[in-house]
Amino acid sequence: MSSLSIRNLSKRFGGPDGLQALEDVSIEVPEGEFLILVGPSGCGKSTLLNIVAGLEVPDTGQVLVDGKPIQGPGPDRSLVFQDGALFPWLSVRQNVEFGLKQARVPTLEREERARRALDKVGLAKFEDHAIHELSGGMRQRVAIARSLVLEPGIILMDEPFSALDALTREDLYLEVQDLWRERRSTVVFVTHNVREAVTLGDRVLLFSARPGRIQESFDIDILPPRHIDDVDVARTAQSISHAMKAGTRTIYEHRQTPDILLRTHSPLGDSC
Protein backbone atom coordinates (compact mmCIF):
# COMPACT_ATOMS: atom_id res chain seq x y z
CA MET A 1 0.00 0.00 0.00
CA SER A 2 1.36 3.41 -0.97
CA SER A 3 0.27 7.02 -0.86
CA LEU A 4 0.12 9.09 -4.01
CA SER A 5 0.60 12.86 -4.38
CA ILE A 6 -0.27 14.56 -7.63
CA ARG A 7 0.95 18.16 -7.54
CA ASN A 8 0.04 20.96 -9.94
CA LEU A 9 0.01 18.78 -13.06
CA SER A 10 -0.53 20.45 -16.42
CA LYS A 11 -0.31 18.82 -19.82
CA ARG A 12 -0.70 20.24 -23.32
CA PHE A 13 -0.54 18.17 -26.48
CA GLY A 14 0.76 19.59 -29.78
CA GLY A 15 2.96 22.50 -28.73
CA PRO A 16 2.10 26.04 -27.53
CA ASP A 17 -1.00 26.32 -29.78
CA GLY A 18 -2.08 22.78 -29.06
CA LEU A 19 -4.67 21.26 -26.81
CA GLN A 20 -4.58 21.84 -23.05
CA ALA A 21 -5.59 18.44 -21.62
CA LEU A 22 -4.94 19.09 -17.92
CA GLU A 23 -4.50 22.32 -16.00
CA ASP A 24 -3.00 22.58 -12.54
CA VAL A 25 -4.42 19.36 -11.10
CA SER A 26 -3.46 18.44 -7.54
CA ILE A 27 -4.74 15.33 -5.73
CA GLU A 28 -3.66 13.64 -2.50
CA VAL A 29 -4.51 9.94 -2.35
CA PRO A 30 -3.86 8.42 1.08
CA GLU A 31 -2.74 4.80 1.48
CA GLY A 32 -5.54 2.35 0.81
CA GLU A 33 -8.00 4.80 -0.73
CA PHE A 34 -10.16 3.71 -3.67
CA LEU A 35 -10.32 6.95 -5.64
CA ILE A 36 -12.51 7.36 -8.72
CA LEU A 37 -12.11 9.95 -11.46
CA VAL A 38 -15.18 10.85 -13.51
CA GLY A 39 -15.79 13.63 -16.00
CA PRO A 40 -16.85 14.41 -19.55
CA SER A 41 -15.16 12.66 -22.43
CA GLY A 42 -11.82 14.22 -23.31
CA CYS A 43 -11.30 16.00 -19.97
CA GLY A 44 -7.91 14.35 -19.45
CA LYS A 45 -8.67 11.42 -17.11
CA SER A 46 -6.63 8.89 -19.09
CA THR A 47 -3.86 11.45 -19.56
CA LEU A 48 -3.69 11.87 -15.80
CA LEU A 49 -3.58 8.10 -15.26
CA ASN A 50 -0.85 7.72 -17.91
CA ILE A 51 1.21 10.43 -16.22
CA VAL A 52 0.86 8.66 -12.85
CA ALA A 53 1.82 5.37 -14.54
CA GLY A 54 4.93 7.11 -15.91
CA LEU A 55 3.87 6.60 -19.54
CA GLU A 56 3.39 10.34 -20.23
CA VAL A 57 5.50 13.24 -18.97
CA PRO A 58 3.67 16.33 -17.63
CA ASP A 59 4.62 19.85 -18.77
CA THR A 60 4.55 21.04 -15.19
CA GLY A 61 3.96 19.40 -11.84
CA GLN A 62 5.03 16.25 -10.09
CA VAL A 63 3.83 12.81 -9.07
CA LEU A 64 5.13 11.36 -5.81
CA VAL A 65 4.68 7.81 -4.51
CA ASP A 66 5.28 7.55 -0.77
CA GLY A 67 6.80 11.02 -0.93
CA LYS A 68 9.31 10.22 -3.70
CA PRO A 69 9.02 11.66 -7.24
CA ILE A 70 8.42 8.99 -9.88
CA GLN A 71 10.99 8.52 -12.66
CA GLY A 72 8.91 6.82 -15.36
CA PRO A 73 7.06 3.50 -15.00
CA GLY A 74 7.89 1.35 -11.97
CA PRO A 75 6.83 -1.84 -10.15
CA ASP A 76 5.14 0.29 -7.45
CA ARG A 77 2.31 1.10 -9.94
CA SER A 78 0.39 -1.15 -12.29
CA LEU A 79 -2.13 -0.18 -14.94
CA VAL A 80 -5.23 -2.17 -15.97
CA PHE A 81 -6.57 -1.13 -19.38
CA GLN A 82 -10.09 -1.17 -20.83
CA ASP A 83 -9.31 -4.08 -23.17
CA GLY A 84 -7.09 -5.94 -20.72
CA ALA A 85 -4.10 -5.57 -23.09
CA LEU A 86 -3.30 -9.29 -22.75
CA PHE A 87 -0.77 -11.11 -24.93
CA PRO A 88 -2.82 -13.45 -27.18
CA TRP A 89 0.15 -15.74 -27.86
CA LEU A 90 0.62 -16.52 -24.15
CA SER A 91 -1.59 -18.74 -21.96
CA VAL A 92 -3.61 -17.31 -19.09
CA ARG A 93 -0.92 -18.18 -16.51
CA GLN A 94 1.91 -16.96 -18.73
CA ASN A 95 0.12 -13.62 -19.07
CA VAL A 96 -0.14 -13.32 -15.30
CA GLU A 97 3.50 -14.36 -14.87
CA PHE A 98 4.79 -11.92 -17.48
CA GLY A 99 5.66 -9.03 -15.15
CA LEU A 100 7.29 -11.39 -12.66
CA LYS A 101 9.44 -12.84 -15.43
CA GLN A 102 10.56 -9.32 -16.39
CA ALA A 103 11.47 -8.79 -12.74
CA ARG A 104 13.51 -12.05 -12.86
CA VAL A 105 11.46 -13.79 -10.20
CA PRO A 106 12.49 -17.50 -10.13
CA THR A 107 10.27 -19.88 -12.11
CA LEU A 108 8.72 -21.82 -9.22
CA GLU A 109 7.88 -18.70 -7.23
CA ARG A 110 6.46 -17.12 -10.37
CA GLU A 111 4.15 -20.05 -11.04
CA GLU A 112 3.03 -20.20 -7.43
CA ARG A 113 2.23 -16.46 -7.28
CA ALA A 114 0.43 -16.55 -10.64
CA ARG A 115 -1.71 -19.50 -9.48
CA ARG A 116 -2.61 -17.68 -6.27
CA ALA A 117 -3.59 -14.53 -8.19
CA LEU A 118 -5.70 -16.55 -10.65
CA ASP A 119 -7.37 -18.33 -7.74
CA LYS A 120 -8.30 -14.94 -6.24
CA VAL A 121 -10.13 -13.91 -9.42
CA GLY A 122 -11.84 -17.30 -9.82
CA LEU A 123 -9.78 -18.52 -12.78
CA ALA A 124 -7.67 -21.27 -11.18
CA LYS A 125 -9.07 -23.85 -13.57
CA PHE A 126 -8.24 -21.80 -16.65
CA GLU A 127 -4.52 -21.28 -16.17
CA ASP A 128 -3.55 -23.24 -19.31
CA HIS A 129 -6.25 -21.79 -21.53
CA ALA A 130 -5.48 -19.52 -24.46
CA ILE A 131 -6.73 -15.93 -24.23
CA HIS A 132 -9.07 -16.34 -27.22
CA GLU A 133 -10.91 -19.09 -25.30
CA LEU A 134 -12.00 -16.64 -22.59
CA SER A 135 -15.06 -14.38 -22.38
CA GLY A 136 -14.59 -10.60 -22.03
CA GLY A 137 -15.21 -10.79 -18.27
CA MET A 138 -12.67 -13.58 -17.86
CA ARG A 139 -10.08 -11.57 -19.79
CA GLN A 140 -10.54 -8.62 -17.48
CA ARG A 141 -10.13 -10.97 -14.51
CA VAL A 142 -6.82 -12.12 -16.02
CA ALA A 143 -5.81 -8.46 -16.40
CA ILE A 144 -6.66 -7.84 -12.74
CA ALA A 145 -4.73 -10.99 -11.68
CA ARG A 146 -1.75 -9.79 -13.73
CA SER A 147 -1.86 -6.53 -11.85
CA LEU A 148 -2.39 -8.10 -8.39
CA VAL A 149 0.46 -10.60 -8.79
CA LEU A 150 3.01 -7.78 -8.89
CA GLU A 151 1.77 -6.59 -5.49
CA PRO A 152 2.02 -2.92 -6.51
CA GLY A 153 1.45 -0.19 -3.94
CA ILE A 154 -0.89 1.55 -6.38
CA ILE A 155 -3.27 0.05 -8.94
CA LEU A 156 -4.40 2.31 -11.80
CA MET A 157 -7.52 1.23 -13.68
CA ASP A 158 -8.64 2.93 -16.90
CA GLU A 159 -12.29 2.06 -17.60
CA PRO A 160 -11.52 -1.63 -17.00
CA PHE A 161 -15.16 -2.76 -17.23
CA SER A 162 -16.57 -0.46 -19.89
CA ALA A 163 -16.51 -3.08 -22.66
CA LEU A 164 -18.37 -5.70 -20.60
CA ASP A 165 -22.07 -6.55 -20.43
CA ALA A 166 -24.04 -5.37 -17.40
CA LEU A 167 -24.26 -8.76 -15.63
CA THR A 168 -20.55 -9.47 -15.95
CA ARG A 169 -19.81 -5.98 -14.68
CA GLU A 170 -22.01 -6.51 -11.63
CA ASP A 171 -20.13 -9.71 -10.74
CA LEU A 172 -16.82 -7.91 -11.10
CA TYR A 173 -17.97 -5.01 -8.90
CA LEU A 174 -18.54 -7.46 -6.06
CA GLU A 175 -15.26 -9.26 -6.72
CA VAL A 176 -13.28 -6.03 -6.84
CA GLN A 177 -14.87 -4.89 -3.55
CA ASP A 178 -13.91 -8.24 -1.95
CA LEU A 179 -10.35 -8.13 -3.28
CA TRP A 180 -9.91 -4.56 -2.23
CA ARG A 181 -11.23 -5.21 1.31
CA GLU A 182 -8.75 -8.05 1.60
CA ARG A 183 -5.71 -6.21 0.21
CA ARG A 184 -6.52 -2.54 0.77
CA SER A 185 -4.44 -1.44 -2.23
CA THR A 186 -4.45 2.20 -3.17
CA VAL A 187 -6.53 2.42 -6.35
CA VAL A 188 -7.12 5.20 -8.88
CA PHE A 189 -9.97 4.17 -11.17
CA VAL A 190 -11.28 6.06 -14.22
CA THR A 191 -14.85 5.55 -15.41
CA HIS A 192 -17.65 7.26 -17.33
CA ASN A 193 -20.21 5.39 -15.33
CA VAL A 194 -21.25 7.38 -12.27
CA ARG A 195 -23.10 4.47 -10.66
CA GLU A 196 -20.01 2.31 -11.06
CA ALA A 197 -18.02 5.12 -9.42
CA VAL A 198 -20.33 5.23 -6.40
CA THR A 199 -20.49 1.42 -6.15
CA LEU A 200 -16.69 1.09 -5.92
CA GLY A 201 -15.20 4.33 -4.62
CA ASP A 202 -14.32 5.87 -1.26
CA ARG A 203 -14.17 9.21 -3.00
CA VAL A 204 -15.23 10.43 -6.43
CA LEU A 205 -13.47 13.37 -8.07
CA LEU A 206 -15.46 15.11 -10.76
CA PHE A 207 -13.39 16.72 -13.52
CA SER A 208 -14.50 19.72 -15.53
CA ALA A 209 -14.60 19.60 -19.32
CA ARG A 210 -11.27 20.24 -21.03
CA PRO A 211 -8.89 21.51 -19.85
CA GLY A 212 -9.40 19.02 -17.05
CA ARG A 213 -9.49 20.49 -13.56
CA ILE A 214 -11.10 19.17 -10.42
CA GLN A 215 -14.63 20.54 -10.26
CA GLU A 216 -15.91 18.80 -7.15
CA SER A 217 -15.09 16.02 -4.69
CA PHE A 218 -17.65 13.58 -3.25
CA ASP A 219 -16.95 11.35 -0.24
CA ILE A 220 -18.94 8.12 -0.53
CA ASP A 221 -20.07 7.00 2.91
CA ILE A 222 -22.37 4.12 1.89
CA LEU A 223 -21.50 0.92 3.75
CA PRO A 224 -19.99 -1.87 1.61
CA PRO A 225 -20.65 -4.24 0.01
CA ARG A 226 -22.50 -1.96 -2.38
CA HIS A 227 -24.64 -3.03 -5.27
CA ILE A 228 -25.10 -0.85 -8.33
CA ASP A 229 -28.90 -0.98 -7.88
CA ASP A 230 -28.87 0.09 -4.20
CA VAL A 231 -31.10 3.11 -3.58
CA ASP A 232 -28.30 5.01 -1.82
CA VAL A 233 -25.95 4.33 -4.72
CA ALA A 234 -28.53 5.58 -7.22
CA ARG A 235 -29.27 8.71 -5.16
CA THR A 236 -25.60 9.65 -4.74
CA ALA A 237 -24.89 8.91 -8.41
CA GLN A 238 -27.73 11.21 -9.38
CA SER A 239 -26.29 14.13 -7.45
CA ILE A 240 -22.88 13.60 -9.07
CA SER A 241 -24.51 13.42 -12.51
CA HIS A 242 -26.36 16.66 -11.80
CA ALA A 243 -23.12 18.37 -10.78
CA MET A 244 -21.48 17.09 -13.96
CA LYS A 245 -24.29 18.32 -16.17
CA ALA A 246 -24.34 21.70 -14.40
CA GLY A 247 -20.57 22.05 -14.85
CA THR A 248 -20.75 21.12 -18.50
CA ARG A 249 -23.66 23.53 -19.08
CA THR A 250 -21.80 26.40 -17.42
CA ILE A 251 -18.83 25.85 -19.70
CA TYR A 252 -21.04 25.58 -22.78
CA GLU A 253 -22.90 28.77 -21.92
CA HIS A 254 -19.61 30.52 -21.32
CA ARG A 255 -18.33 29.51 -24.76
CA GLN A 256 -21.67 30.43 -26.41
CA THR A 257 -20.96 28.68 -29.69
CA PRO A 258 -24.05 27.62 -31.64
CA ASP A 259 -23.01 23.98 -32.21
CA ILE A 260 -22.50 23.52 -28.50
CA LEU A 261 -25.79 25.19 -27.58
CA LEU A 262 -27.55 22.70 -29.84
CA ARG A 263 -26.13 19.82 -27.84
CA THR A 264 -28.78 18.20 -25.66
CA HIS A 265 -27.46 14.84 -24.54
CA SER A 266 -25.54 14.13 -21.35
CA PRO A 267 -21.74 14.08 -21.53
CA LEU A 268 -22.01 10.72 -19.78
CA GLY A 269 -24.01 9.08 -22.54
CA ASP A 270 -26.29 6.31 -21.24
CA SER A 271 -24.30 5.55 -18.18
CA CYS A 272 -25.57 8.20 -15.77
Ligand SMILES: Nc1ncnc2c1ncn2[C@@H]1O[C@H](COP(=O)(O)OP(=O)(O)OP(=O)(O)O)[C@@H](O)[C@H]1O
Ligand atom coordinates in the same frame (compact mmCIF):
# COMPACT_ATOMS: atom_id res chain seq x y z
N1 LIG B 1 -0.99 11.48 -27.23
C1 LIG B 1 -1.86 12.45 -27.50
N2 LIG B 1 -1.64 13.34 -28.48
C2 LIG B 1 -2.50 14.34 -28.75
N3 LIG B 1 -3.65 14.54 -28.07
C3 LIG B 1 -3.92 13.68 -27.08
C4 LIG B 1 -3.06 12.59 -26.74
N4 LIG B 1 -3.61 11.91 -25.69
C5 LIG B 1 -4.76 12.53 -25.42
N5 LIG B 1 -4.95 13.59 -26.23
C6 LIG B 1 -6.08 14.52 -26.18
O1 LIG B 1 -6.16 15.04 -24.88
C7 LIG B 1 -7.51 15.17 -24.45
C8 LIG B 1 -7.72 14.35 -23.19
O2 LIG B 1 -7.67 12.98 -23.55
P1 LIG B 1 -7.92 11.83 -22.49
O3 LIG B 1 -7.91 10.55 -23.23
O4 LIG B 1 -6.98 11.98 -21.37
O5 LIG B 1 -9.39 12.18 -21.98
P2 LIG B 1 -10.42 11.27 -21.17
O6 LIG B 1 -11.05 12.15 -20.17
O7 LIG B 1 -9.73 10.05 -20.68
O8 LIG B 1 -11.44 10.90 -22.33
P3 LIG B 1 -12.44 9.67 -22.44
O9 LIG B 1 -13.29 9.73 -21.22
O10 LIG B 1 -13.20 9.92 -23.71
O11 LIG B 1 -11.59 8.42 -22.51
C9 LIG B 1 -8.37 14.68 -25.62
O12 LIG B 1 -8.80 15.78 -26.36
C10 LIG B 1 -7.42 13.83 -26.44
O13 LIG B 1 -7.74 13.83 -27.81
